[in-house]
Amino acid sequence: xxxxxxxxxxxxxxxxxxxxxxxxxxxxxxxxxxxxxxxxxxxxxxxxxxxxxxxxxxxxxxxxxxxxxxxxxxxxxxxxxxxxxxxxxxxxxxxxxxxxxxxxxxxxxxxxxxxxxxxxxxxxxxxxxxxxxxxxxxxxxxxxxxxxxxxxxxxxxxxxxxxxxxxxxxxxxxxxxxxxxxxxxxxxxxxxxxxxxxxxxxxxxxxxxxxxxxxxxxxxxxxxxxxxxxxxxxxxxxxxxxxxxxxxxxxxxxxxxxxxxxxxxxxxxxxxxxxxxxxxxxxxxxxxxxxxxxxxxxxxxxxxxxxxxxxxxxxxxxxxxxxxxxxxxxxxxxxxxxxxxxxxxxxxxxxxxxxxxxxxxxxxxxxxxxxxxxxxxxxxxxxxxxxxxxxxxxxxxxxxxxxxxxxxxxxxxxxxxxxxxxxxxxxxxxxxxxxxxx
Numbered sequence: 352x353x354x355x356x357x358x359x360x361x362x363x364x365x366x367x368x369x370x371x372x373x374x375x376x377x378x379x380x381x382x383x384x385x386x387x388x389x390x391x392x393x394x395x396x397x398x399x400x401x402x403x404x405x406x407x408x409x410x411x412x413x414x415x416x417x418x419x420x421x422x423x424x425x426x427x428x429x430x431x432x433x434x435x436x437x438x439x440x441x442x443x444x445x446x447x448x449x450x451x452x453x454x455x456x457x458x459x460x461x462x463x464x465x466x467x468x469x470x471x472x473x474x475x476x477x478x479x480x481x482x483x484x485x486x487x488x489x490x491x492x493x494x495x496x497x498x499x500x501x502x503x504x505x506x507x508x509x510x511x512x513x514x515x516x517x518x519x520x521x522x523x524x525x526x527x528x529x530x531x532x533x534x535x536x537x538x539x540x541x542x543x544x545x546x547x548x549x550x551x552x553x554x555x556x557x558x559x560x561x562x563x564x565x566x567x568x569x570x571x572x573x574x575x576x577x578x579x580x581x582x583x584x585x586x587x588x589x590x591x592x593x594x595x596x597x598x599x600x601x602x603x604x605x606x607x608x609x610x611x612x613x614x615x616x617x618x619x620x621x622x623x624x625x626x627x628x629x630x631x632x633x634x635x636x637x638x639x640x641x642x643x644x645x646x647x648x649x650x651x652x653x654x655x656x657x658x659x660x661x662x663x664x665x666x667x668x669x670x671x672x673x674x675x676x677x678x679x680x681x682x683x684x685x686x687x688x689x690x691x692x693x694x695x696x697x698x699x700x701x702x703x704x705x706x707x708x709x710x711x712x713x714x715x716x717x718x719x720x721x722x723x724x725x726x727x728x729x730x731x732x733x734x735x736x737x738x739x740x741x742x743x744x745x746x747x748x749x750x751x752x753x754x755x756x757x758x759x760x761x762x763x764x765x766x767x768x769x770x771x772x773x774x775x776x777x778x779x780x781x782x783x784x785x786x787x788x789x
Contacts, residue, residue, distance in 0.1 A: 359490030400502030516696035653702030
């Protein structure tokens with residue numbers, strides 16, 4: 352049996368024996384296919400993911416060579432019929448078949464989902480065991496040996512966020528099962544490694560309090576307040592403050608203090624991310640490429656103008672895709688057929704855009720007037736603009752369209768939009784990345 356691995360270096364093993372996968376670019380092509388397992392990946396998507404803006408003239412031919420190399424490596428019977436092949440050609444793209452038994456990422460997501468469902472049912476010991484098993488599938492940072500490829504940064508960040516959320520869920524299950532004292536050392540390490548992640552600090556305070564160490568628990572909040580003020584200039588989240596009041600008043604710790612406002616964590620280019628708060632009073636929220644959408648993914652040419660929407664129903668959120676989006680909407684790698692009820696820490700993929708749905712918590716961040724908060728402005732993207740492009744932006748902001756404005760359309764990938772929308776889209780994105788003061 353062939354087993355693929357993404358949760359660490361990109362590897363493949365057949366019956367326990369490692370399969371040679373070729374050089375970094377060929378492994379990168381395999382990783383792109385595995386991240387999109389069981390769905391067609393167009394050649395231009397592979398080129399964009401593996402080379403980005405620096406694609407060579409013969410990139411398509413290079414992809415074909417790498418696909419041939421992968422087929423020789425992973426197909427036990429090269430002459431097998433299409434139904435028996437793992438890697439098949441479909442139109443102008445490729446499909447790599449995988450399931451929970453053959454891909455560690457799919458097994459991790461399935462086990463983590465089972466663990467969260469057990470936690471929701473109150474089966475704390477079972478939940479902790481399933482979540483611990485899921486986390487045991489990780490062998491290091493995801494995509495470790497292809498981390499420098501253009502596609503890898505956002506993908507690895509999304510997977511790391513899901514791993515951390517799974518750790519949070521596992522610790523919550525262990526706490527509910529009464530394993531508070533033994534968790535303190537682990538949580539202190541997690542807080543040291545992720546000092547701005549408030550959920551870990553809250554879990555540490557809870558573990559200390561349950562172990563009868565109220566003073567130590569309150570010290571966690573004092574340090575958290577100082578760190579957040581110094582690093583970000585913000586106060587602790589309402590969730591963390593509510594937990595502090597409960598502990599200060601020697602109250603009972605239920606689940607209420609963990610219930611926060613759901614949000615989407617949006618990973619953008621350059622390793623930045625944005626937090627989009629989800630307000631039930633604004634349901635439904637439209638998602639698409641047009642600036643008029645509630646959530647505009649304007650930089651992603653693979654997102655349709657009106658791609659999908661989020662609806663609040665029965666106390667939760669659902670991703671709805673009516674079938675009009677050109678590339679579909681995916682949750683944890685599965686295509687959404689009409690609607691999908693979202694669970695905590697699930698990965699949403701629309702076009703090239705990766706989002707993570709969280710049901711609670713409030714990441715430390717700076718206010719953004721349109722969509723919740725922004726963490727780490729895209730300074731690198733702004734720095735990439737030439738002086739001429741900045742002049743063109745200033746002209747657009749003043750209502751003037753200077754010669755050569757097409758350079759901005761290419762820079763922000765809006766060539767396929769109607770003339771009336773291009774200027775507004777460019778200005779929106781430029782302001783979003785802090786490209787100019789206008």
